[in-house]
Amino acid sequence: MKQVETISTLQMILLFQAFITGSTIINIQGPFIGIAENGAWISILLANGFGFFVMMVVLFMYERYPTLSYIQYTKVLLWKPIAYLFGISLALIVILFTANITYGMGQFLTTSMMKESPLYIFHFLIMMVAALTVRQGIEVMARMFHGMLYFLFFIILSILVLNITHYHPEFLKPVITAGWKPVFHAAYVGIGFPYVDIMYFAMILPYLKRERNEPFKRWMYGGLLLNGIILAVTIIAAIMVFGPMVTYEKFPIFQLARIIEIGESIQRLESIFGIALIIGSYMKITMMLFIINEVVTQLFDLSNKRAFVFPLALLVYLFSTTSFNNEVELGESGLLMETILAFSLGLLPLLIVAGRSLVKR
Template sequence: MNKQEQISSVQMTILFLFYLTGSSIVIIPAPLTNVAGNAAWISLLIALILGMLLLTGILYLYRRFPHQSLIEYSGSLLGRGWTVLLFIPFVCVMFWHVAGIVIEIGAFFKTTMLKESPTYAVNALLFVTIALTVRAGIEAIARMAPLLLILMFGFIFLVCVLVANLYHVEYLLPIVPSGIGPIFHAAYIAYGFPYAELVVFAIILPCIRPKDAPNVRKHLYFGLAANGATLLLSIICSIMVLGPLSGDLKYSLYQLARLIFIRETIERIESVIGFSLIVGFYFKASILLFILVRSVSHLLKLSNERLIVFPVAFVCLLLSLTTYTNEATLEEIVNTTWPLLNNVAYVCPMLLLIVAALLRRRGRKMNGDG
């Protein structure tokens, strides 16, 4: 892993799609349908629009500072002191974020497959694997991603097709069962997770090869739209199969896979979909840990990022073993606290930098006119 590593805009889009979809495809359908009922898909569309607006701001700053990360051009716009003050919470929340992803993987394992395995063993194994992936560098991660992305999305769509005989379109009605209040509440949840989190990708956008920079805008918009379509499909399929239970059962796609039974030849394929969902979790955690390591490196002005990969991963491991110990508390955090933290720690610094960049550009134009 070094600063000279570069990838294409298509590879960056694949990582972007993996990052947005990796854990949200497992977690998002249940809380959204629990809050908004049949209108969960409307909430997702609202959140997706907000995500598009946020991505527009990120790409604006990338066009202004194509060779600098979010932290680096913050130093140019605000100065070193304000940048450190602004991005300490940013990095702290990212530590918590990486730990939260691994906790969710561990919870998925404990709930579905490895019920007798101790949490510390599962989390430690995951963090060793993730840290080794990050040490391999972004080019190696980008080369791994396409095949695993195809497998993950292929299994997701396969499950949606194989449960088609269980669909009940009438479960989608009434469209707005409880008014617009729950719709906006669910949209707040979906915007906070995963769309507010895409701000961290501004740290690694400079890894795109300069010759591919003109294409990154359309590619990332496509990736965001693909993520929205996939989440929308999973929510609608869950509602049509599970009905009122879709908001109460965690890991909706896994629950759908358990219902597949075709003439005693295709059944019990939940382990396959489970594998694809775990791959999504793993890749998101790897990408975010890479971004976290790079952020810490930029803040501390380190010349070799490899030196801090395992220490950072170890801190995240400790957080994963000491926080979110109560499942009910974890659910409350995902639905209320986490979206707020993401907006304060991720979105607010981005908006501040956008305003600073616009004011500086306006000032330069006025001086030029003068």
């Protein structure tokens, strides 16, 4: 099936980096350090290694069916009722996880920056902006996120560099404070978010413009490795600054921005850094909403894709405001259920489809 819109290899790589790093840069450090403490950076690298396996399967299917998305080649390879079952399950978990990310972004705003504002206002605004962006198409998203991603990386690098006088490497020891079990537990959480998310990106790959001599697969693997390095370095930086107290911080990277001081005139720059972190969540939520729209329209063969963006955004908004009563419930869901749901309803069907493609000519 020929796609009307196409994006270049560089744009696809940057979209992937925004997708895999976007909201993760806010949400992952706190839970990982809370579980594995000083070994959290090992956990993220282990989870990142599992992400290479997911990437390998996704790119294998892309090489076999370069013009088809996950939903499209599932309908080709499997019995139609099973294909619909896999498609509906994928749509449900992506809707749920997008709602979780939206809730996490609202939680960040209400606990760190605007504590008196109602949570639902932020949910509504981010979903409205995301829906408006999705309606403009993948090409506009690729151009927008290009500059936004550079800005996000610049801010992260600035946070790390400007805190260099606060680092205490001795806080990194002992690395394994309570054995390997917490390290593997945190890695298990990381497999569910963000690394099984890589399979959702299979809905976007058909928009890639096929270019000769472009090392696309190599750059995708390199982008995934860069993601693991960025997350591990931010975790290490938070541990070196806050020491044992880092386990009490919900958003360690934002707290790193809060303590930056340049002389006596430049202080309390966390609002600027907070805007950059919000941009990261916006990019991830927008791409997840785009994927939801692609799944639904392709599954039911709907011709007018843009007509369903706002109803789907409203559905995600309702999930984000009603799924959890407080942040404790969100944390429990992420620590236990998210990986189970992502594997059973997302990755396992992909493995079944890939296995079927091996035996079907």
